[in-house]
Amino acid sequence: MTIAEIVAQASQSAGSLGAPASIGLSADECLKCNVCTTACPVARVTDLFPGPKYVGPQAQRFRLGSELAPGSGALSVVQSPDRSIDYCSGCGFCTTACPADVKIAEMNNRARAALRAGHRPRFRDWLLGQTDLTGRIGVLTAPLANWSLRNRLFRALVDRIVGIDRRAPLPRFSGRTLRSRLRGHRRSRWSPDAPSADSTIVYFHGCAANYYEPHVGQAAIDVLERNGFTVIVPPQVCCGLPLISNGLYAQARGRARSNLAVLAGYARAGYRIVGTSTSCTHTLKAEYREMLDLDDEDARLVAGATWDICELLLDLHEQGRLDTHFGELDRTLPYHAPCQLRSHGIGLPALDLFELVPGLRAVDMDHDCCGIAGTYGLKSEKYDIAMAVGAPLFDRIRAGGEDQIACDSETCRWQIAAATGTRLRHPVEFLAEAYEAYES
C-alpha cells in the first residue's frame, strides 16, 4: 500500500470511526512545534517523562495502524515501544496549549489505557480506584482509619508493600457520610417528584463530599437552597474517574452505567445535575464518552445537563437569578484553578462569583498544576514528581502567608493543604459563609 493510499483510506474511515479515532487521527495536524512540551508540568520537573509530543503525536504513528483496522475495539492498538507515557499525569495542559488543535492529552489517555489493557492492574492501582469501598469502610471505622493513616509505621508499611507514598496527602474520613447527615435533616428528597425541573437541582456529591468533606456538600446545598432551589440527592456511585486513571476500565464502565441509569432520567426531564467536584463533573460531561466509549443518548443527555456548582451559580447570576445579598468577608483569598476545571473550558467562574462578595479580594495564583492529578501524586514512584510540579505554587502560598486558599477540586485541596499547612476550601464554602455573614 502506498502512503497516499493509506492517507486516503485513513481520511475516508475517519468520519465513520467516531470520537476515539478522531482523537487518534488529530496527530496528523501536529506541526512538531513542541509548544505542548513547554506547557507540560511533569516534563518540567523530571526526565522520566519526555513530554506530551514524544509520547503523543510522535508515538501515535506506531499506534494508528490497528486503530484504523476494521472491527478493532477502540483500545486494541499496537503499542509504542516507549512506556514512559505512564508518567503522564493527565492534567491536559498539552491539549490546551496546542495551536493546531491536536487532542494530545486525550490521545495519551487512550494510549495509557491501551498499555494497561489485558494486564491485571497492580493491587495499589486497584485499591486507589475503589473510592466507594475505601470510603465506606473508612467512614465506618473513622477513628481507627484516620489514626492508621497518620501512623508513620503503618504508612511506611503501606509505602513498601502497596506503593502509596508514606508522605502522600491522604484525606481524613468524616465520622458520618453526607448522605446520612442529609437523611437526619430531611433536607432532600429522594425521588424525582419535585415541583419543577427549573426550581430543582440534582446534586452529585461524588466520593469526596460524601466520605471526606460533607461540609462542602452541605455548603453547596445551603447556597442552592438559599437561592430557592429544592435539592435532590439521588442514589449514586463513584463517577469512575479514579478507576479510569488507574486503568480499570471495565469497572469504570460499570460505575458509569449505574450513574447514567439514575441521572439520565433527571436529565431527560430537564433537571440540572450539579457537582462540587470538578473532576466528577468533568467525568460526567466528557470522560464517559471520550474515555469509556459510552456515547449513547443517556450519556449525551447527562453530559448536557451537568454543571459545576460555580458554573451554575454564575449562570444564575447572568440571568439575574442569584441572590447577591452577601455579607462582608474581609480577606485576601488566593485561588488555585485545578487542571480538571480548565478541562471544562468554562473559564474561572469562582473568581467571578468572588467579585460579588464585599471585602473579598480573590487573587488568581495562575499556577498550572499542584501536582497531585487525582491519584498520581499518591504513588510512591510519583510522589516526588508531584511535589516538584506543585513546588512553585507551594512557595508562593508560603510566602503570601494567607491562612485560607480557595480551590475547586478535592485532591488539589488535600495536596496543597498537606504541602503548605494552610486551610484549603471549596469556593462554595466562602459563598455560604458570605450568605451567613449577611444574616448576622
Add this chain to the structure above:
Amino acid sequence: MARADVAVVGAGLAGLAAAIRLAESGARVQVLATGHTATHWAPGGIDVAALPGAGTSQAAVEQLARVPGHPYAFLAPELRGALDWLRKTLDAEGLSLVGDLDAPLRAIPTSIGATRLAAILPEGMAPALAPWARDEVLVVCGVAGFRDFWPEAIAAGLRRPGTWRGQPAPARIEAVSVELPGLEGRHNLSGLDLARLFDDPAWRAPALAAIRRAIEGGRPGPGSGAGRVALPAVLGLHDHPAILAEARERLPLEPFEVALVPPSIPGLRLFAALRAALRRHGGRLQVGEAVHGTIGLDGRVAELRAPAAARKFVLSAGAVVLATGGIAGGGLLADGPGSLTEAVLGLPVDGPATGSWLLNDPFDPAGHPLEWAGIRTDSRLRPVAPGASGRLLAENVRIVGSLLAGQRYLRERCGDGVALASSSLAARELCR
C-alpha cells in the same frame, strides 16, 4: 455565560499588548486563544521593520508607510509610543529590551549560520548588535547532545562571503562544543531542558565553568584579543537576568544568545512577562479552544463561543479585538479549492488570486504572495469589505497584528511593530 468589556481573541504579542493596555485603563478584559503560537515560535526580538538599504527600523517604516494598503500607512505614528509602552511593561517584569527605532539595523548571527537584520533585542541577545571590531573573535559555543545548535555548521555558514550583508564581520570565527554536567551521553536534549537546568543555580555554576574552559580551549592562546561568544538561547526561563549577569561575570568573552527553532526560550520569557502584566492589571487569559462569533444585524458582535465539555462556553463582550494572526497563526484559513476565510467571524479576506499561491521558488526574495493576505480595516482598525466599496463590517470589532492585510511580515520583518502599533491604537479606540 461570562462577561467582559472587551474580548481579545489571540494570545500573541498583539493580543496580549491590546489586552494589557485595555486592562490598564480599567476595562474588564478576557483573552481567548486556541493555543500558543506567536510568542512561542518567534525568536524573541522585536522586529519593527527591516528592508535592504534602510539603515534603521524608522527608515524602513517610512518606506513601508508609503506602500499603498500597508498597515504602517496609518499605524506608523503609533510606533514610538507603543515601543516605549512595551519597554516599560517588560521592565516592570524584569525583562529588558535594548535598541530603538533609530538604532542601526545590524546583521546578527542565526542558529543556521546565516545572519538576519535586527535592531531591538532582549538584553540576552543584544550584544550581537554591537559592530564587530577589526580584531574581534566570535566563538560559537554549542552543547554536546543538543541538536538544535551545531557550532561547526554555524561557524562555517558565518565564514561564507556575503553572510554579513556588507557589515563589519568578526575577524575570526571559531566553533567549540561543551559537555555540560550530568548530560554526558545525552543526545535528545531540547532547548527547554537546557533552559530549565540553567534556572538551577547549583547546576549552572559548574556549567558556566565548563563553558569557560571550552572557550579558552578553543582560542589560540589566552589574551589573543577581544571577542564575543554565541550561545544557544537557553540561559534560563525564570531566572534569566541573574543567569545573564553570572554568565557575563564568569565567561572570558561577552556572551550573547542566538535564537533557536521553536519553542523559543526568549519568546517564552516574553510571553511569561506579558502574561504576568495582564494578570497584574486584572485581565484574564483562557487558552484551549477555537473561538467563533457572528456579526448581528445591528453590525455588532455581541458574544463569542468556544467548544467546552458538554456545552459551549459563551462570552458576552462589549467589543472584540481579533489578534488571531495570519496563515501561520491560524487567523486565516486557506482551503483546498483556494478560498481564504477569517477564522473567528468569517470576515471577507483580501488576498492574492489562487493561481499565484504556488511558487516555483520557495525562497523567492519577494516573499510568498499569501503573506499580504488579511483583513482590510478603516483607520480605526474596524473591518471593512475588501475592494472599492470599503463597507464597514462590524462596528465593535478591531483587527490587530498579522491579521491586518497588506503587510509582508516575513519579508519586511514588520510583524512585531504592526502588532504593537495596532494594539496601541485599538486599545485607545476602545477606551474612548
